[in-house]
Amino acid sequence: MNFNATLIGQSIAFAFFVWFCMNYVWPPIVGILEERQKKIADGLEAAARAQKDLSLAHESVKKQLETTKHEAAAIIELANKRANQIIDESKIQAREEGQRLLVQAKSEIEQEVMRAKESLRFQVSAIAIAAAEKILEKSVDKAANEEMLNKLASEL
Amino acid sequence: MAELHTEIAGLRYESANEYVSHHLGFLTFGRNHEGHLGFAHSPEEAKEMGFWAINVDSMLWSVLLGILFIGLFRFVIKNATAEAPKAKSLQNVVEILIEFVDTSVKSAFYAKNPLIAPLALTIFCWIFMMNMMDLIPVDWIPLLAQTVAGDPHLYFKVVPTTDINITLGFSLSVFVLMIYYSFKIKGPMGFLKEFTMHPFPKWYMAPLNIILELPGFLAKPMSLALRLYGNFFAGEVIFLIIALLGYWQLPLHFGWAVFHILVVTLQAYLFMMLTIVYLNQAHTEH
Numbered sequence: 001m002n003f004n005a006t007l008i009g010q011s012i013a014f015a016f017f018v019w020f021c022m023n024y025v026w027p028p029i030v031g032i033l034e035e036r037q038k039k040i041a042d043g044l045e046a047a048a049r050a051q052k053d054l055s056l057a058h059e060s061v062k063k064q065l066e067t068t069k070h071e072a073a074a075i076i077e078l079a080n081k082r083a084n085q086i087i088d089e090s091k092i093q094a095r096e097e098g099q100r101l102l103v104q105a106k107s108e109i110e111q112e113v114m115r116a117k118e119s120l121r122f123q124v125s126a127i128a129i130a131a132a133e134k135i136l137e138k139s140v141d142k143a144a145n146e147e148m149l150n151k152l153a154s155e156l
Numbered sequence: 157m158a159e160l161h162t163e164i165a166g167l168r169y170e171s172a173n174e175y176v177s178h179h180l181g182f183l184t185f186g187r188n189h190e191g192h193l194g195f196a197h198s199p200e201e202a203k204e205m206g207f208w209a210i211n212v213d214s215m216l217w218s219v220l221l222g223i224l225f226i227g228l229f230r231f232v233i234k235n236a237t238a239e240a241p242k243a244k245s246l247q248n249v250v251e252i253l254i255e256f257v258d259t260s261v262k263s264a265f266y267a268k269n270p271l272i273a274p275l276a277l278t279i280f281c282w283i284f285m286m287n288m289m290d291l292i293p294v295d296w297i298p299l300l301a302q303t304v305a306g307d308p309h310l311y312f313k314v315v316p317t318t319d320i321n322i323t324l325g326f327s328l329s330v331f332v333l334m335i336y337y338s339f340k341i342k343g344p345m346g347f348l349k350e351f352t353m354h355p356f357p358k359w360y361m362a363p364l365n366i367i368l369e370l371p372g373f374l375a376k377p378m379s380l381a382l383r384l385y386g387n388f389f390a391g392e393v394i395f396l397i398i399a400l401l402g403y404w405q406l407p408l409h410f411g412w413a414v415f416h417i418l419v420v421t422l423q424a425y426l427f428m429m430l431t432i433v434y435l436n437q438a439h440t441e442h
Contacts, residue, residue, distance in 0.1 A: 013222060
């Protein structure tokens, strides 16, 4: 063992390297490590948050689906009601139309009957005149008897 | 043994004894007894140079390895990202080291001081690298240096931790920090009380307390330095003796080197851990 100034030199070198390490080596690496730790923590937190969001979304989807089902059921019910209503309405309309047609037909028939009666009356009066001619064996003066004949025809 | 050795180390040494002692000598630069500045030609001459001489080889390797340490870390920092580093990248190694030191500091140091962790990292990495030089076969670098310098008797020691001056440089720096923080945290009176009021808290027991406490306090830097120095000096001597055994040295050197990987790491870790513990004691009142 031989003590000499190497001791002092080594102490100076040691002080320098510790100083250098303290200022330029330790802080940047520890900074990087802390940054990474923070990143990982953030990532885990984000994952947890996303999972929560997902479950929330699932729930809201479920709820929405349910309300939609309800709404659809209500709409279908409404549509059924409306359809029934429409059917009912058209039934009534049809009945009315039928009634109307019936009334019209009846009046037409009546008119027809009147017309037939009229023509029948004329024909009968003509036949009556003819018959009267046959009976009297001579022609009846149409003009002289016109008034009487018309009276007869109207009485028929 | 001597004949075997002369075959291998290129006929430079007359005996095994000379081989070992030459390999344990330092390249010392200083003023010799005639007053001339220059390198010492023998361990005796180095001793005569007294305190104001410097072991150029220890200092050179110490500073080189220190620069390698901070250079490596700076290189990694330049390319480092907060993204996950690639597998098998240097950044991983650096991060593992940093986290290892950080957990060690957190487990043994309870006060808050931004100096301690970088100090521990520097101590661990630097001493680890110095110790690792022990695993390079003992003749390689000295032979290279002798060839480059053109002096077949050049002293050139490669493992700085086999130099008591280097290990003392570490431990005395730590000792200075211990005293500094003791004063700063506890004040002069608090620091004095540690020696006079422990373990017996009575004023008339102060002399006995001093006798009990002071050697323990002074032994801390000594034990730090001597433990490291002793381990590596002894390890180096064993490597040198193994190197004298001709071809038998190959398996033996391998075995001792494998064992030394453990010692290298353990001693670096111990030095770091004890430094942390001692500085923690300086920061806390007993």
